[in-house]
Amino acid sequence: MGLWVTGLFRYLAVVRLLNWMRRSFALSITLVLLAGCGRERPKAASARTLYHGATLTPPQPAPDFTLTATDGRPYHFKAETKDYVALLFFGYTHCPDVCPVHMANLAAVLDRLPIGVAGSIKVVFVTVDPARDTPRVLRTWLDKFNPTFVGLRGTLDEVNRVQGLFHMPSTAVERLPQGGYVVGHGAAVIGIVGDSVRVLYPFGIRQADWMEDLPQLVAAIPRAHQTD
Amino acid sequence: MRWWCSAQGTPWTWTWQPYIGVWILMLGIGALYVHWHRTAAPGESSPARRWAAAGGIAILWILLDWPVGALGAGYLESVHAAEFLGMVFVASPLLLVGLPSGWEERRGERTAALLRTLTQPLYAIVGFNLVVIGTHVPAFVDALMVTQIGSLVIDAAWVAGGLVFWWPVVRAWPAPLTAAARLAYLLAGLSLHMGVGMFYVVANVPLYGVYELAPRIGGIDPLDDQGRAGGMMMAGDVALGLAAIAVLLWLWGREEAKRAEPG
Numbered sequence: 180m181g182l183w184v185t186g187l188f189r190y191l192a193v194v195r196l197l198n199w200m201r202r203s204f205a206l207s208i209t210l211v212l213l214a215g216c217g218r219e220r221p222k223a224a225s226a227r228t229l230y231h232g233a234t235l236t237p238p239q240p241a242p243d244f245t246l247t248a249t250d251g252r253p254y255h256f257k258a259e260t261k262d263y264v265a266l267l268f269f270g271y272t273h274c275p276d277v278c279p280v281h282m283a284n285l286a287a288v289l290d291r292l293p294i295g296v297a298g299s300i301k302v303v304f305v306t307v308d309p310a311r312d313t314p315r316v317l318r319t320w321l322d323k324f325n326p327t328f329v330g331l332r333g334t335l336d337e338v339n340r341v342q343g344l345f346h347m348p349s350t351a352v353e354r355l356p357q358g359g360y361v362v363g364h365g366a367a368v369i370g371i372v373g374d375s376v377r378v379l380y381p382f383g384i385r386q387a388d389w390m391e392d393l394p395q396l397v398a399a400i401p402r403a404h405q406t407d
Numbered sequence: 408m409r410w411w412c413s414a415q416g417t418p419w420t421w422t423w424q425p426y427i428g429v430w431i432l433m434l435g436i437g438a439l440y441v442h443w444h445r446t447a448a449p450g451e452s453s454p455a456r457r458w459a460a461a462g463g464i465a466i467l468w469i470l471l472d473w474p475v476g477a478l479g480a481g482y483l484e485s486v487h488a489a490e491f492l493g494m495v496f497v498a499s500p501l502l503l504v505g506l507p508s509g510w511e512e513r514r515g516e517r518t519a520a521l522l523r524t525l526t527q528p529l530y531a532i533v534g535f536n537l538v539v540i541g542t543h544v545p546a547f548v549d550a551l552m553v554t555q556i557g558s559l560v561i562d563a564a565w566v567a568g569g570l571v572f573w574w575p576v577v578r579a580w581p582a583p584l585t586a587a588a589r590l591a592y593l594l595a596g597l598s599l600h601m602g603v604g605m606f607y608v609v610a611n612v613p614l615y616g617v618y619e620l621a622p623r624i625g626g627i628d629p630l631d632d633q634g635r636a637g638g639m640m641m642a643g644d645v646a647l648g649l650a651a652i653a654v655l656l657w658l659w660g661r662e663e664a665k666r667a668e669p670g
Contacts, residue, residue, distance in 0.1 A: 385612070
């Protein structure tokens with residue numbers, strides 16, 4: 180299991196740029212997730228891909244959890260995001276590649292989307308490196324991308340439990356020969372609409388893909404809940 | 408150790424890295440030029456031609472090796488655009504000027520025939536524009552830039568396209584074009600490239616995954632960088648176009664003056 184997890188993390192850490200790799204990765208994540216849930220295979224008739232990520236058919240209920248926001252207050256995920264599209268990501272501020280690219284691309288896209296769409300989206304970043312990501316460090320780092328991004332912290336056990344709820348691999352720390360460490364973590368952004376997980380976006384998702392998908396996801400929010 | 412610059416997806420570092428393939432190729436090209444100048448007939452080689460060759464090789468080397476080559480291959484589109492401009496519009500004409508004047512006559516018959524065909528203005532302009540379009544198609548670039556061979560293919564296509572494009576303007580072989588024809592040829596050749604630059608400027612999303620998904624350098628946004636690349640391409644075209652127009656108009660005037668001389 181440890182070897183499998185280490186191997187998976189190494190795989191996730193490698194930047195894959197080719198589209199065919201991105202698609203195959205997205206497909207494999209979907210299958211793993213569905214298998215992990217003990218669900219039936221997606222129905223072929225309703226398996227039309229609506230989004231550029233791995234679409235979950237049918238959508239999975241979004242698990243609830245509570246962690247601490249960077250302002251020190253408890254953040255009840257379900258209550259805070261039920262009227263929004265939530266883009267949940269597990270990462271850390273010392274991440275050299277995947278995390279800052281995901282955050283920068285999301286920030287760039289939110290800047291260009293109509294305000295009504297962008298205002299209905301919450302980007303929630305959960306640190307998998309609470310030892311180094313103090314509330315201040317996390318807040319400062321997120322503010323570089325977009326001050327509305329939500330930063331959450333917890334103990335490593337709490338964060339691993341939350342990752343488990345979303346069928347994401349647990350955090351794995353790898354010591355570097357020159358000192359310090361890197362943290363292995365899932366590279367996918369989880370797209371949650373209202374109270375259901377709709378789509379997983381692996382690393383490799385492009386700004387053009389977000390520009391197409393996010394308005395669709397916002398349109399899928401139950402109408403009574405949509406913001407103007 | 409890597410032999411050619413390509414996108415790696417790892418964070419940028421200012422630690423020097425050797426690219427052995429670039430060194431071997433540049434030394435090989437340098438050796439060829441030395442051989443050609445040493446074996447040239449009297450009067451075919453000159454210090455100006457040798458300096459032009461040395462300048463062309465030096466610029467090509469700078470553009471292909473670390474850090475410019477590595478930055479352009481995997482991190483910043485603006486650097487890649489600068490490489491394109493440098494290879495196509497500076498290094499290529501210098502390499503052509505740097506050949507001994509009778510170089511073509513010393514090639515074998517088959518090579519000469521191939522050169523005559525490739526460098527016909529119509530074929531040259533079509534070939535160059537095919538290179539410009541092909542090497543800027545996002546899917547093609549994203550697929551090639553992640554491998555060393557693919558990145559080499561793009562670099563080689565740029566230099567080859569540049570040589571073919573400049574041949575009718577720089578080399579008076581097989582027959583020299585008039586200044587007016589060269590002017591028309593240059594403007595026609597630059598127009599499509601200008602269009603590519605304009606497309607970069609107006610695009611509202613990054614076009615190339617290789618730059619969009621690369622770890623950022625200094626927080627530079629890939630869309631801003633793409634706009635910068637487009638601006639550089641357009642500015643380069645305008646500058647080159649104006650310079651070429653100035654030189655060719657002068658040549659044109661000189662040709663007309665000669666024609667008007669009595670006797």
